[in-house]
Every structure is written in C-alpha cells, then in structure tokens.
Amino acid sequence: MTSILTNNSAMAALSTLRSISSSMEDTQSRISSGLRVGSASDNAAYWSIATTMRSDNQALSAVQDALGLGAAKVDTAYSGMESAIEVVKEIKAKLVAATEDGVDKTKIQEEIDQLQEQLVSIAEAASFSGENWLQTDLTAAGGSEVKSVVGSFVRDASGNVSVKKVDYTLDNTTVLFDVGGDTGILDAQTSIEQxxxxxxxxxxxxxxxxxxxxxxxxxxxxxxxxxxxxxxxxxxxxxxxxxxxxxxxxxxxxxxxxxxxxxxxxxxxxxxxxxxxxxGTITTASVADLSINNSTTTGQLDQLIQMVDDALTSMTSAASSLGSISSRIDMQSEFVSKLSDSIEAGVGRLVDADMNEESTRLKALQTQQQLAIQALSIANSDSQNVLSLFR
Structure with a gap:
C-alpha cells in the first residue's frame, strides 16, 4: 500500500541512519580521546579498575619525587661523612707522627687545630633542604632520632594502601656532632689516663x-x-x-x-x-678538641690514637649504612619507574582504543552513513511518485 501519511521505508532508513550516526559518534569519541573506555557507561568494571590504578600511578609519581629528595639528603650526608673520614685520618697520622722522639708536638697541634676546624665546617655544610644528618641535638631528641625517606606506595590484596619508608637512625654512632651535648662521634669525651x-x-x-x-x-x-x-x-x-x-x-x-x-x-x-x-684520669678529650703539647707522653698519645681510631671505625660504619641506603633508594627508584610503566601499560590494555580498528570502523560507518542517506533520499521520493498517479 502506498500512503502519503506513513512512509515505512523512510522510517526504516531514518532509523538506520540514526544508528549509524550514533556509532560514528562513539567511534569519533574513541579516536579523539584515544580511549575505548572513557567513562563508567562504556564499561563500569574496566573504568573502575583504570581509575583506581591511575590514582595509584599518581601516588607512585609522588613517591619517585620523594625518592629523589631522599637520595639527595642521603648523598649529602654520605659526601660529608666521607670527607670527614679523610680529615680524621689526617688527625690520626699527625698523632702517630707526634710519637717520634724530638718532634715539636706544639707544631703538630697547630696542624690538628686546622683539621678540627675543617671537621666542624664539613658537618655544618652537610645540609640539604634543612636536613642535616651529621649534626643534630641528640639530647633534645632523647638520644636518638629517626629520619625517614619515602620508599614505596603499596596496595595490598585487600585494597588497603600504605606508604613504606626507609629509616636511618641518628644517634651517637652516626652523628658527628651533638649540638646539645657531647655524645656525637667527634665530640664524645674520652678519659685520658695516666x-x-x-x-x-x-x-x-x-x-x-x-x-x-x-x-x-x-x-x-x-x-x-x-x-x-x-x-x-x-x-x-x-x-x-x-x-x-x-x-x-x-x-x-x-x-x-x-x-x-x-x-x-x-x-x-x-x-x-x-x-x-x-x-687516674688526667683529662677528657674528643677528636674535635684533643690537644697535645711537648709534655704529652707516648702513653697518652697512644690513648689519643686509639680514641681517633675508634671514631674512624664508627664513621666508617655510618658511611657504610648511608651507602647501603643510597643503593637501596637507587634500586627502589628504578623499580618504581618500571612499576609505573607496567601499571600504565596495564591500564592501557583495558581502556585504550585500537586506533587501527577504530579508523577501519570509521571508514565503514562513513560509507554506511552515505548509503543510509541515499536510502532515506530514495524513500522520501516515494511520496512524490504518488503525484504521477493523478496526471
């Protein structure tokens, strides 16, 4: 039946055109955004996973920044400790030289004075972003203070998140100078006996x-x-x-x-x-304030040398700990970088659009759209054909 009120062919063609246009909008959205799942309506499960993992990846990015800051602090402390070790070695050598008969010990003390001032300078300069791990107020801190460097961001199987840290303890075995007392490696007092x-x-x-x-x-x-x-x-x-x-x-x-x-x-x-x-005790001394003169005996020099050697042992141990932390931070930084890339790649597999597939689909939809428009045009012309019946 031919009707001028109801054009079923045009309605079918229009419905097809609308469907194709809708598909084209989806395809063009994927092409422009690069995402197959751009909103929860596209795929709620994948969108939820991707949103959570992107959030975790941002946290990992912050961890990388924190690791860089932590590495700078540790490297600064290590450089200072390494330089201080070399100075203390020089002090030890000067004391050994002072044991030789006939040596003017007062001249040697003048050299030691300069080395002691250098130690203070090193400790004061070894600061980064307001943090100084070579000198602190151990007395105010109750004898020890824990410094932390952000190490990682972790989400466990239950979905609980936490930030893991790398700790380094400042105490009388790691701090060169205790600004609130005399318990640091270099300012700790040792009794010099007769x-x-x-x-x-x-x-x-x-x-x-x-x-x-x-x-x-x-x-x-x-x-x-x-x-x-x-x-x-x-x-x-x-x-x-x-x-x-x-x-x-x-x-x-x-x-x-x-x-x-x-x-x-x-x-x-x-x-x-x-x-x-x-x-009995003649005096007390530390590496930072030891003093010798021509009346200092060989036995007393031996005690001072032992004191300096003990300090060197503590400093070497502290430098070793700092080196280990620095190495761990480097490894952790590399791991976080790889982990971030892996998460990004995993999210991409879930939500990224396949541009080859989408471009092919767009070409097909464009062709279908043209055909649908042509079909609608033909269907709309059917009502014009009715006029020929009345000629």
Missing part, C-alpha cells in the same frame, strides 16, 4: 698483678730535686724504682710494707712497689 704498667708483685709469697702509674726517665728527672742511686731515685716527695727500659714506678720503703717482696735495694734502702698508685 701512663701505667701492669706488674706482678709478690705479697706473702702470693704473686698478684697490679696496675700502677709509670714514668719515663725524663719524667723522673723533671721531678724537682731528683737524686738517682742506681735504679732508684728520690724526688720532690716521691721515690721511684726502675722496672723496665725507661720505665719507673713509685716506690715505698720496703720496711713499711714488709709483706711485699723487695723490688730494688740501692744499698741504703730496700724499695717495694707502691701498689696504691693506681692510674
């Missing part, structure tokens, strides 16, 4: 080891009014006996300690070792 020697003495037939103050021949001579009689000497209020090569100890008249074996008989007096003369 020179001593451990001897075996015989009391009532029982041999006992005792540690007593020792003196060199020069020390004995320096004692006001020293008078030598063989291997014994008396000075300004003290008496001495020789117990080794250039080694003397204080002595008492054997008759006052009759239970002790005679250490030396000078023909006038029988001398016994004064076992009450135990070594």
């Amino acid at each position: 020179d001593s020697i451990t001897l075996t003495v015989n009391k009532d037939g029982v041999e006992t080891e005792v540690t007593v103050v020792s003196y060199t021949t020069d020390d004995v001579i320096a004692d006001t009014g020293s008078v030598f009689t063989g291997d014994s000497a008396t000075g300004g209020g003290r008496s001495y006996v020789k117990v080794g090569n250039d080694t003397w100890v204080e002595a008492v008249d054997q008759s006052t300690v009759a239970t002790q074996e005679v250490a030396y008989n000078d023909g006038t007096t029988s001398w016994a070792i004064d076992t009450t003369k135990v070594p």
Whole structure:
C-alpha cells in the first residue's frame, strides 16, 4: 500500500541512519580521546579498575619525587661523612707522627687545630633542604632520632594502601656532632689516663698483678730535686724504682710494707712497689678538641690514637649504612619507574582504543552513513511518485 501519511521505508532508513550516526559518534569519541573506555557507561568494571590504578600511578609519581629528595639528603650526608673520614685520618697520622722522639708536638697541634676546624665546617655544610644528618641535638631528641625517606606506595590484596619508608637512625654512632651535648662521634669525651704498667708483685709469697702509674726517665728527672742511686731515685716527695727500659714506678720503703717482696735495694734502702698508685684520669678529650703539647707522653698519645681510631671505625660504619641506603633508594627508584610503566601499560590494555580498528570502523560507518542517506533520499521520493498517479 502506498500512503502519503506513513512512509515505512523512510522510517526504516531514518532509523538506520540514526544508528549509524550514533556509532560514528562513539567511534569519533574513541579516536579523539584515544580511549575505548572513557567513562563508567562504556564499561563500569574496566573504568573502575583504570581509575583506581591511575590514582595509584599518581601516588607512585609522588613517591619517585620523594625518592629523589631522599637520595639527595642521603648523598649529602654520605659526601660529608666521607670527607670527614679523610680529615680524621689526617688527625690520626699527625698523632702517630707526634710519637717520634724530638718532634715539636706544639707544631703538630697547630696542624690538628686546622683539621678540627675543617671537621666542624664539613658537618655544618652537610645540609640539604634543612636536613642535616651529621649534626643534630641528640639530647633534645632523647638520644636518638629517626629520619625517614619515602620508599614505596603499596596496595595490598585487600585494597588497603600504605606508604613504606626507609629509616636511618641518628644517634651517637652516626652523628658527628651533638649540638646539645657531647655524645656525637667527634665530640664524645674520652678519659685520658695516666701512663701505667701492669706488674706482678709478690705479697706473702702470693704473686698478684697490679696496675700502677709509670714514668719515663725524663719524667723522673723533671721531678724537682731528683737524686738517682742506681735504679732508684728520690724526688720532690716521691721515690721511684726502675722496672723496665725507661720505665719507673713509685716506690715505698720496703720496711713499711714488709709483706711485699723487695723490688730494688740501692744499698741504703730496700724499695717495694707502691701498689696504691693506681692510674687516674688526667683529662677528657674528643677528636674535635684533643690537644697535645711537648709534655704529652707516648702513653697518652697512644690513648689519643686509639680514641681517633675508634671514631674512624664508627664513621666508617655510618658511611657504610648511608651507602647501603643510597643503593637501596637507587634500586627502589628504578623499580618504581618500571612499576609505573607496567601499571600504565596495564591500564592501557583495558581502556585504550585500537586506533587501527577504530579508523577501519570509521571508514565503514562513513560509507554506511552515505548509503543510509541515499536510502532515506530514495524513500522520501516515494511520496512524490504518488503525484504521477493523478496526471
């Protein structure tokens, strides 16, 4: 039936054209945005996953920035520690040189003074973004302070998220200077004892080891009014006996300690070792403020050298820890970069449009649209044909 009121052919052609136009809009949207799933209406599940993972990827980008900042802090601290180690090595070498006979120790101290000032300069300069890991107020921090570097952003199987950190503890084994006290590696005070020697003495037939103050021949001579009689000497209020090569100890008249074996008989007096003369603390010193002069004994220098060597051991350990953290940050930064790329690629597989496929589809839809328009044009012309029936 032919009707001028209802044109079924035109309606069918129009419906087809509308469907093609809608498909073209979808295809053009995918081509322009590059996304197959651009909104939740396209694919709710994929859109939800992609949105969540893009959010995580942004967090990972922030982690990469934080790792860069953390690496700068660690590298600054490591560079400072490495430089400080070299300076402390020089101080140790100067002290060893001071043990040589005839050396002017005051001149060596002048060099040590400059090295100590350099240590302070290094510690003060080793700061990045307001963070200084070589000097801090350990006293105010309760003895230790934990510094953290952001390491990673983690989402577990339950969907819970957390930020993992790399910790580095500032304490008396890692900090060079404690600005609130004297507990850092370089400003920690060490007791310097009097020179001593451990001897075996015989009391009532029982041999006992005792540690007593020792003196060199020069020390004995320096004692006001020293008078030598063989291997014994008396000075300004003290008496001495020789117990080794250039080694003397204080002595008492054997008759006052009759239970002790005679250490030396000078023909006038029988001398016994004064076992009450135990070594005491002369002074306290640190690597940062140690001081020597021409009266500093070899024994005291040995103690100072040991103190500096102990500091070097602590500094080397701290530098090793900083180096390990730096290496870990580098590895973590590389991993985060690869992880971010993997997440981006995974999201792309879910939501990115296949441009080859979309371009092919667009060409086909354009052809279909042209045909649909032609079909609609033909269908609309049917009503014009009715006029020919009335001619």
